[in-house]
Amino acid sequence: MSVSVATQRGPQAARFVPRNITPTEEQLAIQNATEDTVLVQANAGAAKTTTLALRMAESWTRGVHPAQCLALTYTDEAREALRAALAKIGVPAAVVRQFGVETFESFARSVLRELDGAAVPLKADAEALKSSVWEAIDAVADNEDERWRDELVIPSMGDNGTIEAFLRVDRNLKGRMLLDLDEDDGPTTPEHAASLGYDYTLMRVFKAYERIRRGGHADHPVFRGPFDATYDLARLILAKELPARLDAWPTGVKMLMVDEMHDMNQAMHLILAKLLDAKRFFCGVGDVDQVIYSAAGADARFLGDELERTGNRRIKRYTLSASFRYDASLAKAVTRFKAKRCTSASTHGTVIGTRAYDDGGEMSCESLVVGEIRKWKTARRKLSGFAVLLRHPHQSVALENALLAADIAYTTRGFDSYLMRPEILLIRGLLAVAADRFTSVDDDRTRRRVVEAFAFFCNVRIAAAGQEHLTQHELLELAVSAVADNPVILADFFRNQVLRGVDPALARRLTAAVHIARTETGPDLLAKVVEVLRMDLLAAGVFVEEARREEVMGNLRGLAQSAARFATPADFFQSLNDAEAKQRSLRAASSGVVVADVASVKGLEFDHVAMPYLRQGEFPGARGTSLEEENLFYVGMTRAREVLSLYAHRTQPSPFVARMTGK
Ligand SMILES: Nc1ncnc2c1ncn2[C@@H]1O[C@H](COP(=O)(O)OP(=O)(O)OP(=O)(O)O)[C@@H](O)[C@H]1O
Numbered sequence: 001m002s003v004s005v006a007t008q009r010g011p012q013a014a015r016f017v018p019r020n021i022t023p024t025e026e027q028l029a030i031q032n033a034t035e036d037t038v039l040v041q042a043n044a045g046a047a048k049t050t051t052l053a054l055r056m057a058e059s060w061t062r063g064v065h066p067a068q069c070l071a072l073t074y075t076d077e078a079r080e081a082l083r084a085a086l087a088k089i090g091v092p093a094a095v096v097r098q099f100g101v102e103t104f105e106s107f108a109r110s111v112l113r114e115l116d117g118a119a120v121p122l123k124a125d126a127e128a129l130k131s132s133v134w135e136a137i138d139a140v141a142d143n144e145d146e147r148w149r150d151e152l153v154i155p156s157m158g159d160n161g162t163i164e165a166f167l168r169v170d171r172n173l174k175g176r177m178l179l180d181l182d183e184d185d186g187p188t189t190p191e192h193a194a195s196l197g198y199d200y201t202l203m204r205v206f207k208a209y210e211r212i213r214r215g216g217h218a219d220h221p222v223f224r225g226p227f228d229a230t231y232d233l234a235r236l237i238l239a240k241e242l243p244a245r246l247d248a249w250p251t252g253v254k255m256l257m258v259d260e261m262h263d264m265n266q267a268m269h270l271i272l273a274k275l276l277d278a279k280r281f282f283c284g285v286g287d288v289d290q291v292i293y294s295a296a297g298a299d300a301r302f303l304g305d306e307l308e309r310t311g312n313r314r315i316k317r318y319t320l321s322a323s324f325r326y327d328a329s330l331a332k333a334v335t336r337f338k339a340k341r342c343t344s345a346s347t348h349g350t351v352i353g354t355r356a357y358d359d360g361g362e363m364s365c366e367s368l369v370v371g372e373i374r375k376w377k378t379a380r381r382k383l384s385g386f387a388v389l390l391r392h393p394h395q396s397v398a399l400e401n402a403l404l405a406a407d408i409a410y411t412t413r414g415f416d417s418y419l420m421r422p423e424i425l426l427i428r429g430l431l432a433v434a435a436d437r438f439t440s441v442d443d444d445r446t447r448r449r450v451v452e453a454f455a456f457f458c459n460v461r462i463a464a465a466g467q468e469h470l471t472q473h474e475l476l477e478l479a480v481s482a483v484a485d486n487p488v489i490l491a492d493f494f495r496n497q498v499l500r501g502v503d504p505a506l507a508r509r510l511t512a513a514v515h516i517a518r519t520e521t522g523p524d525l526l527a528k529v530v531e532v533l534r535m536d537l538l539a540a541g542v543f544v545e546e547a548r549r550e551e552v553m554g555n556l557r558g559l560a561q562s563a564a565r566f567a568t569p570a571d572f573f574q575s576l577n578d579a580e581a582k583q584r585s586l587r588a589a590s591s592g593v594v595v596a597d598v599a600s601v602k603g604l605e606f607d608h609v610a611m612p613y614l615r616q617g618e619f620p621g622a623r624g625t626s627l628e629e630e631n632l633f634y635v636g637m638t639r640a641r642e643v644l645s646l647y648a649h650r651t652q653p654s655p656f657v658a659r660m661t662g663k
Contacts, residue, residue, distance in 0.1 A: 016061040018054060019090030024345070026320050027051045030283070031058045035316035037276075038283040039261075041303050043334065043342045044638035045325030048285035049078075049603060052257050053085040055283050056099060059255050060091070066098035069255040072272070073103055074263035074293065081603035082259050100253070104268045108229035114248040115236075121223045126167055126544035129225050133163050136209035140201070143208075151190045151200050163544040168295060169202045170209065174231040175265035175297025179206075180238055227267075227296065234267035237274045254280050260603060261286030265297030273311050282313070289338055292599060292631050325605055325641055326350040337660040338634055351643050354661060356650040357612070365612045365647050366402035372645055373408055373593055376608055383409060385607035387594040389636045391619040393418075394551050396595055397558025399612065404579050409592025414600030419580050420446070423535065423552045424559060425453035430510070430529065431573035433494045434517035438487035440577050443584075448484040454498050455480065457538045458510070461501040509533050523564035526572070530556045598636040609640035614657050615649035630656070 013032045014023070023031060027047060030040060031054040042048055056069050073079050079101050086096045102110075113119070123129050140146070141154045155162035173179060178196055186192075188207060193200040215222035221232065236242045242249075256275055258264070261284040264272070276282055288300035308315050322345035323331055330350045334342040357365040369388060376386050390396060393415040400418055403410050418424055429450040432438040441447050454460060455476050462475040470478070483493045494514075499507045513533045516525065539552040566572040586592060594606065613619065620629035633656045637644055648657045 016057040020088055030318045031055055036281055037313040037315050039315050040285040040318050042320040043323055044287055045323035046320040047324055049081050049085045049259055052259055052285055053089055057091050064254055066095050068253055070100035070250050070253045071257035073259045077600055078260045078603045104230050108233040111248045112229055116220055120221050123223050123225055130163050132212055133166050135212055136205045139208040140204045148190050153201050166202055166205055171296050175267055177266045230267045234270040237270050256280050256282045258284040261303050262288055262291045263293055263298050264302035269302050289631055290635055292628055333660045336662050354646045357647050358650055366399045368647055369610050369612050370402045370406045383593045384591040387606040388610045389598050394554025395613045401562050404582055409586035409590050410595050411592055413596035421555055422453045422456055423555055425450045426457050428576055429454055430513055431517055431569050433491055434514045435570040435573050436491055438490035444484050447487055448480055451480045451483045458502045460498050462497055517569045521568050526560040526563035598632045601639055602635050605639050605641055607641045608643040610645040611636055612647040614654035616652040619654050
């Protein structure tokens, strides 16, 4: 029978004594655990990250150099949360810096760098990967050896929906490593694709795409997408091709940790299992109900017995039974919402408030949130302890406007301020042309981004006599800099480069949009500009993901509503510039409230969490799978320490609210 050494020795065995908290018996047991493989599965806020930090600090106190400790996570936010927990329990900043705290991806990149030889370019998003996907589609369409041509559905050029579907398959196949693990290593057939649950064409495209990405070399890709380093390293491990001697491999690491282990997918698991081939301590923590990346293959089973099944380790499970973050009332709400046991050990109270909001007026959602923040401010509480969590970025337009009008400083996480989103910058550019007032955008970086937005959405081809030796990219760079540095020439740039350098139909739409902005006034003006521009078509031309294209339209609807309050387009244009300047000065003066999407605060906590816009069709959103939406909501509500404010639509409230409050 295995008995935890910590239980035998008791709490006094711990050498590291934390600041700010008094560890419980359960925490001390993990802090002192001597088994080599420790797993902790516990509720949100039950001190998983803190206890991992305690374990790291204990090892350091016992003489393990912090650099011999490596903690891996999936996201940068989780990395940040672990470093914050180390600091909170009193580990000196210099020591915190020396601990290895990496994402699987950054770890994989650092290992592969040694093998790659030359640097492999990173293509960070769907827009950057798009051309390679089209190349792969062409390769599949042109393949004369294709045996199941009738089964292929080749999309037409420009169909971003295909790119989105492909990238989803790409991420899922790589996260799950389905093709790599598949015993049936023969050619891809329609039956084989169907048996794995994928579309045949997309599977063919995946194979072609990977050939292109590898450029004919097994071990030196031409580029990598956002999670490709994890996949490439996992493949090498699976094929037993990882060189035995690698300087970048963390041979000297004695302690290995994984935080937020529910984010693990097969590729990450292979890397972890390889790291655990060597004799080193392992502690992993997670919460199966916080799986929000299943599209990338995240699977709660990796918190199960996978390590025992695939390696020669015996798992010792420890528990952290109660949450310290929130009190019994919120723990009860978690029990109701997730149908699981959740208790609290918190010494502070948590108030859950629910307000009904209307579509506009004094009881609009943003007015209510602003009212709550004002109360918080009046009580002299820190604004940075107040987080407003949104399900969709477009919801920030009305909220940011309300915050600016109320002189409340804020920062955004997980998305840009709406003023800096490309579609809003394009509209700002058109209004600047119409009003001939580009000079009143006082930040040159914003002016650059406005000009770039023209190029981005309109696919402008720059003509420059005498500079034919330059590429389009270089010409565009020169044009952008020239206009940003000398804003009075925006109108010339628009007339001579944009209107002449784009498709004639688009030129007509752009001209019509500027004409409306010059000649018309009234509350519907901006909606008309957006309509005549056919922003939906422009968005479809550049954004791969449908959700992103919907965000564009959502952002513009929000902008049109804001515009309705202004007498003329010039006034509205000026108000956006003023808002930007005000946002900067408020931010410089004080750290503000946090406006974030839920995923970007996973692992973090705030004294006050506000969740606005809880309406049917918004949260849960129409798109996501219901379990993932439910997990997102659970992550959001469990970020709160003292106050959780929920704002539910008066006539169409989100069903999640009733489920958690029981009313
Ligand atoms: N023994 C303790 N006494 C009081 N507070 C504690 C104790 N241990 C941890 N905490 C506090 O409880 C809160 C939640 O801890 P932590 O963030 O580690 O939880 P978690 O389980 O990792 O959360 P999540 O599931 O959201 O990632 C933090 O404020 C932490 O400082």
